[in-house]
Amino acid sequence: MGKVVHAGIYPHPPIIVPEVGGKEAEKVSATVDAMEEMARRVKGSGADTLVVISPHGPVFRDAVAMLAESTLSGSLARFGAPNVELKYHNDKHLLEAIEVEADRAGIRTAKITERKATAYGVQAVLDHGAMVPLYFLHKEGVRMPMVHITFGMLPAKQLFAFGQIIGKVLQRINRRAAVVISGDLSHRLTEDAPGGYSPDGQEFDRKLVDLLSDYDVPAVLSINHSLLESAGECGYRSILIGLGILDGKAVQPEILSYEGTFGVGYLVADLTPGVARKKEQTTPGESEHVRLARKTLETFVREKEIIPPPQDTPLRKEKAGVFVSLKIDGQLRGCIGTIEPVQKNLAEEIIENAISAGFYDPRFKPVTEEELPRLEYSVDVLSEPEEVSGPNDLDPKKYGVIVQSGGRKGLLLPDLEGVETVEHQLSIALQKAGISPGEKYSIYRFHVKRHSQGA
Incomplete structure (x- = not known):
């Protein structure tokens, strides 16, 4: 061999x-x-x-x-x-x-x-x-x-x-x-x-x-x-x-x-x-969060197996909502997340959402093995959302936003390229939720801890 x-x-x-x-x-x-x-x-x-x-x-x-x-x-x-x-x-x-x-x-x-x-x-x-x-x-x-x-x-x-x-x-x-x-x-x-x-x-x-x-x-x-x-x-x-x-x-x-x-x-x-060693890729500057997302998706693509969460990791002691984002050459290739935790711990949250971002984002076809070396990963860990009184309590660089009316809900992460104003941030979130600007809706904000390659 x-x-x-x-x-x-x-x-x-x-x-x-x-x-x-x-x-x-x-x-x-x-x-x-x-x-x-x-x-x-x-x-x-x-x-x-x-x-x-x-x-x-x-x-x-x-x-x-x-x-x-x-x-x-x-x-x-x-x-x-x-x-x-x-x-x-x-x-x-x-x-x-x-x-x-x-x-x-x-x-x-x-x-x-x-x-x-x-x-x-x-x-x-x-x-x-x-x-x-x-x-x-x-x-x-x-x-x-x-x-x-x-x-x-x-x-x-x-x-x-x-x-x-x-x-x-x-x-x-x-x-x-x-x-x-x-x-x-x-x-x-x-x-x-x-x-x-x-x-x-x-x-x-x-x-x-x-x-x-x-x-x-x-x-x-x-x-x-x-x-x-x-x-x-x-x-x-x-x-x-x-x-x-x-x-x-x-x-x-x-x-x-x-x-x-x-x-x-x-x-x-x-x-x-x-x-x-066991097959595991190495990438400059990876945090433990990104390393887990990468290993999860690469194993799932190549071997069609879902890896178990690592045993000795602080990620098993935390719970939070998580978004996993994938890019190729700076262009979005998949992004799926949870506003609040739905898994037993943060490690399982990352594993679940990494697979979803690579395979189940309805905007994209599933990730192929040939694409794996080109993927750039980021893992956003969300704080618990807090309701705010209005747009004056928002900052698109500092806070993510959630808008909600009845069962309709839209979320936008903070510090996104091209989103410079509160008005723009709210407009996108409302559009994602299917809420018209004239309707009554609640606004929530949240912090994000972003883990990405080289950061």
């Missing part, structure tokens, strides 16, 4: 290749030793294909690039070592399967042939981000087909989702993959560093290494963008894809080495998974 049999983070400074660096390579001997050890591990892993993620191939703003020629070749000629040349067969079946699955998930890919490379003004060759790790693998006798991927300038969650797609495809087409995550860390560690000095360089490297050591994936995915920019790194997006590939797998990281000798952070880390 297909799976990831090796995964690791590999730096790519050409200076660690003896034909390029000569004696200078001795200054980063720990990195060289670690790369050689990683190559031995790949050799003994039983892998039958390589997945190489590099930051130095063709980079597009809105797409992930994949080299598409049948033979993938490159050299270190521009670093003074023209004799260091490598060639690998492209795993075209894996490449095309990734392309199809990514397209279904709404993530664009760009297959780079020689012809397209000329049109784009790029090169369809193995860049040094791939060549340096491959040098050590080739030296150890690793010979197998590969795919070469260069991340696009996409949001973190999309790069992570793209990695999840690769992991899914590896299983489906029965590949035993060694995943090479190529990336250097900060380029601003010292005054003479390639990018100049920034104190954020050391802060970024320390933070990333610590988070990877703890395998705190949500925290890695949520690293502040300004810190990334200030650190001048080139490995973070490769790592996002790699972590996506490993999602749902039991990983106990091993940091083999870290050096910053030349003002650039070089990290070698083994992330090879062990026994797989």
Whole structure:
């Protein structure tokens, strides 16, 4: 059965290749030793294909690039070592399967042939981000087909989702993959560093290494963008894809080495998974409420099963009305909720409404498995409604509103895009309830605690 049999983070400074660096390579001997050890591990892993993620191939703003020629070749000629040349067969079946699955998930890919490379003004060759790790693998006798991927300038969650797609495809087409995550860390560690000095360089490297050591994936995915920019790194997006590939797998990281000798952070880390965990997706910044809604809907879509509420969670000790909202690319994809609690506890309320939002919102068709990686979730926990005397007690940014006349009732959540005034908020709520503005009706307001991705 297909799976990831090796995964690791590999730096790519050409200076660690003896034909390029000569004696200078001795200054980063720990990195060289670690790369050689990683190559031995790949050799003994039983892998039958390589997945190489590099930051130095063709980079597009809105797409992930994949080299598409049948033979993938490159050299270190521009670093003074023209004799260091490598060639690998492209795993075209894996490449095309990734392309199809990514397209279904709404993530664009760009297959780079020689012809397209000329049109784009790029090169369809193995860049040094791939060549340096491959040098050590080739030296150890690793010979197998590969795919070469260069991340696009996409949001973190999309790069992570793209990695999840690769992991899914590896299983489906029965590949035993060694995943090479190529990336250097900060380029601003010292005054003479390639990018100049920034104190954020050391802060970024320390933070990333610590988070990877703890395998705190949500925290890695949520690293502040300004810190990334200030650190001048080139490995973070490769790592996002790699972590996506490993999602749902039991990983106990091993940091083999870290050096910053030349003002650039070089990290070698083994992330090879062990026994797989239960299938559960990870998304940056998720609260427990959102995580439960996501797991509920994904399990129901894939396995047609309703998960039990988690045993050890404070959500079992609360009761409240809950709305679960789903969006894709900012557009509503489903929203169902309860004004007051109808389940035994908050966990069960979230589970029930997550399934309803995905399957039983009458405005939409049921959510499909192909849509799951693109869904954005929010869970709104409602306070107990309180009756108010009139519109002067409302604020559409602060309060949700309920209008009621007899058995007709309409609700609108607070802080909705495009709803700026009390009049507009009441108008929508009345329309939803089927109450005309001239009728007599009661008004209630409520607070909402909103749990969403990244919040």
